[in-house]
């Protein structure tokens with residue numbers, strides 16, 4: 001899960017995916033992590049507003065720690081999911097050409113929403129953090145269904 005700062009959207013998406021996977025898709029074997037394309041917040045805990053909004057829906061973000069995307073991520077993860085078009089573009093540029101197909105938009109997995117981006121809530125308000133949760137919950141379920149249907153029941157079968 002990748003956003004810009006790794007303190008709002010992608011840690012939320014990480015916590016959401018991890019919890020929904022554990023509770024609703026125990027048959028799916030998954031490794032989840034998050035990172036940012038920027039280096040502004042390396043080492044920081046998630047934004048308090050993201051922690052609070054997540055906590056109210058049962059997601060714990062408090063132990064997460066921001067890091068920047070590294071080239072090894074494109075080898076380690078079968079899917080590298082961007083929160084918006086700008087991060088998608090940056091990730092595609094960073095990825096080795098042979099790994100570029102692993103880079104997708106998270107909301108590709110929630111086509112019913114007819115949205116492409118999880119909007120950046122950093123300069124927004126509480127409603128924007130709620131929207132991040134709504135969008136990431138829908139996409140997490142769509143992604144987990146796609147993995148369950150994929151060959152080998154792993155994300156490698158999707159990319």
Ligand code: 4NP
Pocket residue numbers: 003004005006007008009010040120121122
């Ligand atoms: P995120 O939100 O990419 O969802 O973690 C942001 C966090 C920090 C900044 C921008 C977006 N910033 O400009 O510092």
